[in-house]
Amino acid sequence: MISRRGALVAGGTGVAAVAAGGTGYLVATHDKPEPAAPASVNAEGKLLWRNWSGVQTAYPSARLAPKDEAELALMLKTAAAPIRPVGAGHSFTALAPTSGALVSLDSMAGITGWEGDEAVVLAGTRLGALGPALAAKGRAMANLPDINKQSLAGALATATHGTGVKLQALHGDVTALRLVTPSGRVIDCDATREPEIFQAAKVSLGSLGVISQVRLKTIPNRRIRRRVWIEPFEDALAKAESRWAEHRNFEFYAVPFTGLAAGISHDETDDPAEARGPDQDTAFLDVLKGLRNLLGFSTPLRKAAARALLAGAKPETAVDEGWKLLSTERPVRFNEMEFHLPVDVQLQALQEVVAIIEKERPDVFFPIEVRRIAADEAWLSPFNGGPRGSIAVHAHYKDDFAFLYELIEPIFRRHGGRPHWGKLHSLNGRVLETLYSRWNDFLAVRAELDPEGRMLNPYLKGLFGLT
């Protein structure tokens, strides 16, 4: 999709001072240095843990890697609090950091059995490994998120989702689960056995205990056709609703300072496989960064150059099994805020987000991801009570991301948005209570299963309003 001219732009460097919103704003037009690095080992000799983007850090007193559920139950009884389960560390919020025990389920991975077409899956299984394991049986997950490095437990805990108006977030496919509480009690639950715990635990931020395994609905492993194209942002807005209705999966990226959007659709097909080809997203990002570096001082020039470079890009297409196409490699790290909004205000909120970024923050270059997710019943699911439209705003991991809180979050909140649990936001306690009808029911279940709060780190205490 990206031309050689684009690669030349991507290599550009320089420095420019620009006027933005009437105030001078310095655009650093060269690669910024790595963020300050914490010590690899602290004074007590404990090894550093960092999340994927590097923004969350901790020095856990213990790292536990139980090999099975029995060992997990034993470990939880005596582990140093706060006990925090962690998967791949893809959450941007401080869900995982702890000075106590960090629990990894990496040794509890794989499919242990089948009940009809439902797979019994150990919760430490990485999504990227689950795809081929299900495919070996001719089955697949109905949907996948943009990244597939996460553990299944981590993805469920944070209501991780893909896109598609008829497709629920990943936890919507869970029909039963086993929860090990901090006291070592093992609870089997589903829609009829311990139904309240079931609806609380499906999305529970690792705060009720540790989920050891789940039973997952699956679908036949079909080939799908992936299409990627560039078009004017106005066209993307005008056609978004019809495309969500038309395609199995549809999302688009609004690309600030270009006047363009990138659409991505996936639809089932019987066509023979067509190779996806090498990653183009990284080159696309490099072009956008290069345009910022060279032309960040002038939005009109930047938009004109972007259109010249990108608007005529040839659409991409590929055909393969869904688990190979629905997720994408993301070699460029970033920080991210994503809110889930009522669908009728999603596109209005998106336009406000793009407008304020283009007015106030010429240093931003990452595309903004726009998706749609079907409703489900989990108590802390952002999709509880109705479908939602999500908007995700990113900042390169070396770049300042304070604007997410200062400029973007107020727009999302004004439109009734609920935050993605694993992505940056500042909401807690009383605010969240107004957004979730079962908030206090969830807190009651949490208090029953973990009365001493051993699963709660300072972040979770604040989030739940327990400080």
Added chain:
Amino acid sequence: MRRAIVLALAALLLAACGEKVPPAPSPEQALLLKPADARLAGLYETSCKACHAIPGTGAPLVHDRAAWDPRWKQGEAVLLDHTVQGYKAMPASGQCVACEPSDFQGLIRFMAGREDPA
């Protein structure tokens, strides 16, 4: 002309004396590679393999000496620190929570094709 011949001979001599670098594994071979040690193999399967066994992820492919040798020259201490801290596209700890520093060292050696660091 004479100078060019001397330079060419010197280059040939250096190449003959230099270490022979084995070819990079094919994508299919890369997927099958794993450390001989059972603990390291388990850690590798759940963490490193997701990127280092798949061409095009941006990570140097397992046993691809041409990709690894420039990194290896930085020294094991630097590679270990980059692993713990995260470096460019590489996430901190390679997303291996259960890994100890000695595990990282073993995994780096394995992926770099340097199980025998001598």
